[in-house]
Every structure is written in C-alpha cells, then in structure tokens.
Amino acid sequence: MSPMTSVNAELSDELIEVGMNAALKEARIAGSVGEVPIGAVVMHDGKIVGRGYNLREHAQDATLHAEIMAISEANHTLDTWRLENCQLFVTIEPCPMCSGAIINARIPEVYFGARDPKAGTVRSLYQLLEDPRFNHRVTVHEGIMADQASALMRDFFRAIRQGRGAKKPRA
Numbered sequence: 001m002s003p004m005t006s007v008n009a010e011l012s013d014e015l016i017e018v019g020m021n022a023a024l025k026e027a028r029i030a031g032s033v034g035e036v037p038i039g040a041v042v043m044h045d046g047k048i049v050g051r052g053y054n055l056r057e058h059a060q061d062a063t064l065h066a067e068i069m070a071i072s073e074a075n076h077t078l079d080t081w082r083l084e085n086c087q088l089f090v091t092i093e094p095c096p097m098c099s100g101a102i103i104n105a106r107i108p109e110v111y112f113g114a115r116d117p118k119a120g121t122v123r124s125l126y127q128l129l130e131d132p133r134f135n136h137r138v139t140v141h142e143g144i145m146a147d148q149a150s151a152l153m154r155d156f157f158r159a160i161r162q163g164r165g166a167k168k169p170r171a
Contacts (some may be wrong), residue, residue: 013045024091029068040053044085091148110139
C-alpha cells in the first residue's frame with residue numbers, strides 16, 4: 001500500500017499546498033458568481049477527484065455547500081460512497097451538515113483554512129469530526145492558508161456591505 005492510500009498517512013507539504021490552493025480556486029469561483037467564497041476539493045492518491053464551491057444562492061438549495069459538492073463528485077469519480085482513502089481540503093471550517101457528510105463518507109482527514117465562529121463544527125462550536133461517540137473519527141488539520149481563506153470571506157462581505165457585491169434574495 002502506498003503512503004497516499006493508507007488511512008491517516010501524512011501528506012507531503014507539497015500535496016497539502018496543492019489541495020488547499022485548489023480549494024481556494026474553487027472559493028474564488030464561488031465569490032465571482034456572488035456566492036459565499038468557500039471552496040473544497042477531495043484528493044485520492046495525490047489527485048483531485050472532487051471539486052466544489054457554494055451554489056446555494058443560485059440554486060436556492062440549502063444543501064449545496066462546497067464540501068457536499070466535492071464529496072458528491074468524489075463519490076461519482078471513485079464509484080463509492082466510502083471515501084476512506086481520501087483527504088478533504090476546504091477553505092473555511094465545515095458546518096454541521098458538512099461535518100455530518102464528512103463522517104458519513106468516512107473521510108479520514110480534513111484540512112481547513114480558517115475557523116467559522118458562527119457555524120463551524122470542527123473546532124469552533126463543536127468538535128464533531130473527532131467526537132468519540134461517532135463510529136468514525138477524522139484527523140483534522142487547521143489553519144492551512146488561513147490568511148488567504150479569511151481574506152476571501154472578509155473581502156466578499158465587505159463588498160456586500162458597501163453595495164458592490166451580490167445581494168442575497170429575501171424570501
């Protein structure tokens with residue numbers, strides 16, 4: 001078994017950088033179309049097998065978060081719901097729904113950029129991914145390119161407050 005396919009194998013700094021840069025690229029795409037700039041990728045054997053960025057405003061679908069999109073694409077690419085030998089890279093700390101999807105997909109490692117003090121359930125509000133009461137626990141690596149991830153969010157919401165960004169539709 002190669003180091004990339006063993007569960008909880010340490011990724012090289014180069015692969016971590018590739019993964020997070022790809023997630024940041026997805027986040028930039030989201031921001032460019034008026035979505036909250038969060039991006040995610042799933043890697044398997046050092047290759048990206050799933051990509052995603054937020055699309056919930058465009059689709060008016062609360063489940064279309066970056067992590068869900070990336071996990072779904074990885075499931076299809078690898079033809080399995082079990083992503084046991086994969087890593088998820090995401091720019092912002094996952095929410096409860098996305099943490100649940102990570103656990104259910106059996107992803108062994110998550111790398112994220114910045115914390116989300118209002119909705120994060122990996123470190124901020126809860127520690128769902130490492131909770132021993134679940135049948136699957138995830139190794140978490142935080143603070144990966146956090147400055148870039150935070151800057152995307154800060155600039156996006158600043159533009160909205162100044163009237164230059166996307167307007168959220170009201171129900």
